Amino acid sequence: MQNIAVAAIEALQSDLIDRNKLQAWLLRQMHDAPVCPSCKTEATGHAAVSFWHGGRVCCRNCKAYYSATSKTPLSGLKTPPQRLFLAILGHGLGLGTSKISDLAGIDPSTVREIKGRFAAAGHDLSSLRGKIERQQSAAGV
Numbered sequence: 001m002q003n004i005a006v007a008a009i010e011a012l013q014s015d016l017i018d019r020n021k022l023q024a025w026l027l028r029q030m031h032d033a034p035v036c037p038s039c040k041t042e043a044t045g046h047a048a049v050s051f052w053h054g055g056r057v058c059c060r061n062c063k064a065y066y067s068a069t070s071k072t073p074l075s076g077l078k079t080p081p082q083r084l085f086l087a088i089l090g091h092g093l094g095l096g097t098s099k100i101s102d103l104a105g106i107d108p109s110t111v112r113e114i115k116g117r118f119a120a121a122g123h124d125l126s127s128l129r130g131k132i133e134r135q136q137s138a139a140g141v
């Protein structure tokens with residue numbers, strides 16, 4: 001029987017996982033609210049819905065066009081959300097670039113680019129290994 005973790009990874013890379021829901025999850029990690037990256041005015045109504053679906057929004061205050069990926073690590077990134085999600089998990093598991101490349105099915109240079117982009121934006125992509133053990137011992141697990 002195949003290792004179920006391998007099957008889970010393959011499921012994540014397939015259509016079994018809703019690409020749009022994963023994309024929405026990624027956007028929610030980038031933003032607390034749908035705000036213009038230039039003037040911080042919050043989009044409302046149809047513009048807010050468009051923002052959360054990855055559409056282009058025109059700021060009602062400064063008239064700048066932006067999307068939920070503007071000025072985030074996701075800006076211009078062509079990596080499909082499933083593979084990006086696996087790369088993020090791989091970093092959290094403390095895997096090296098080559099292992100993450102295999103896990104996510106993306107080029108090692110893209111793995112390094114993703115890490116650099118997220119780090120530059122202040123996102124923590126460090127290994128969770130020690131952190132999870134500390135949380136478990138604090139909780140008496």
Ligand SMILES: [Zn+2]
Nearest residue numbers: 036039059062
């Ligand atoms: Zn604006």
